[in-house]
Each structure stands twice: as C-alpha cells, then as structure tokens.
Amino acid sequence: MPELPEVETVVRTLQPLVGRRLGAPRVLRKDVVRGARLDLRSFARGRAIGAIHREAKRIVFELNGGRQIQFHLGMTGQLNVKRRAEPLAAHTHLILPLVGNGEELRFRDVRRFGGVWLVPAVKRTDGDSDQGRLFGSVGPDALTVSLRAFGDLLARRRQVKALLLDQQAIAGLGNIYVDESLFKARIHPLTTAALLSNAEIRSLHRAMQCTLRAAIRAGGSTIRDYRSANGEEGWFQYQHQAYGREGRPCRRCRTLIERIQVAGRSSHVCPRCQKVFRC
C-alpha cells in the first residue's frame, strides 16, 4: 500500500530517467488511463522527461512542453524500470519505452485502484479542467506541513484518524503511517481531533514527520506488493510499532496490540499506551 514514504522512494529511484526521451507508449489496458480523451501515444511520444517529483501520493512526470503524466499507485500499483527483453509480469497495463538503451518504464497494478492521468500544458491550475477528473485537490503535504497549519486542520470535530486519512485535509498518509504516528504520539485513533491539547498536537506533528522521515530512509514498507522503481523491497515494516502487530506485545508496555475499526479501516492500537480518548 504505497503511501507518502513509498511514493517518495519510487520517485527517488526514478530519478535516473530524468533527461531521457520517450518512445511510443504501449497501452495494454486502456482504462488505466483516466479521464482524458487524449491519446497517450501522441501525448508522450518523443518527449523528454524534464523532472520527476511527488505531489501527495502522485508521481508526476514533467515532460518538455509543459505536459505532465501523473501516476497514482492505488493499493497494488508498481512503476518499474526493466530491460525490454525481460518478460512482462501479469497485470502490466502500460509501457513507456525509453529511447536509447533498451529500457522501459512499466506500470503494473493488480487491483487497478491506481491509474494514469494526462495533464495538458495549459489548463493545469487548481480546479479540474474540462477533461474531467484529474485529481481532487489535496491538503498540505504531511512531510512538510508546519505545526501551525497542522494545528489549524485538526480543529474539527472528527475522529483524528479519519481526519489524518482524509487527503483533502492533509496529503500523504494512509492506514500504516496514521497508525504508526498515533501510536508514537500515544493518541487513540477515536479521539475527536478538536479536543486534542496543544501538547498533543505538537506531539502528533512531531511523531508523524519523524515516522515519515524514518520510513523514507528505510525505503518504505513492503507488506505485499510494494517495490521501488528498481524492484527492491522496503524494510520499514520491520520497525512498525503498531500496524500489523495485532495480538503481539506492545514494544513499550508489553500489553497486546488490539485491532479495532475506525473510519471503516482496521486500526492497530495499544489499549494501554493509547487508552485515553475524548469524543
């Protein structure tokens, strides 16, 4: 499940592609290209990659001429650089050949919750353009949001976990890093965000950015499908304190970690360390 650290890792491992020129894309499954009635072949063919960066959980390829190709990995999406001769893995939906050395960029996505968006040069600004469904607007990036802005966005009567998962409120977190951040800050996921004290907000802000930075250093968490652009697994899953540790002892107090439902998501909580909550 690629969240901010996994997407950031993919973007970093894709950097060698900057400056490369694209050949004619091959679309093996047309419905992974969303929205646009643009043709990917004419949109991308012959364009050079000017930059590759992350926006929230999206991977943005800046092509020369101002066009963008944006990828969202959904749950099981992978973006890999492979030799052309290498056999195609099942569920490979899109291939972007790189001119020159026999390499290509492959997009594969077993569950197809992810997708590709083509963004034309001109109409890019905020609201969606006429070509339908780019992405909804997103909140400030979780990795860099200031304490001040973070405090402001928490001033709502929602369960703190639901709020942190809401990309419109704050961008980049998913189930893993929300659970890890709340555990680290010792805050129960059911707590009403608006009732957090200033000290708790500070603690959560620090825990969240600390966790994200550590996860990026570890190359993300590989639970099942996630791989970097080089096909490498992350290893942050070995440092998880809460996520996926149901029934195992809390690393702080040895109480068994529980799994509960919050905002429709399975949530991993230490009932002792994260006991107090207000709603």
Add this chain to the structure above:
DNA sequence: AGTAAACTCCGGAAGC
C-alpha cells in the same frame, strides 16, 4: 454545513 457510513471499483489471500 459538517460528519459518518455505505457503496463502488478489483483480485488475491484467508477462512470455512
């Protein structure tokens, strides 16, 4: 208006 919950997409894995 703001929040919450249900439903949709999909296929692999886990459970029975």
Add this chain to the structure above:
DNA sequence: TGCTTCCGGAGTTTAC
C-alpha cells in the same frame, strides 16, 4: 478442493 468473505485508496452517494 472449492466456495465465501475480507480488505482497501479514493470517489460518489446517502443518511444523520
């Protein structure tokens, strides 16, 4: 072995 159920990122819809 073979069936059913579960799971989730994010958008949409429906209900408080």
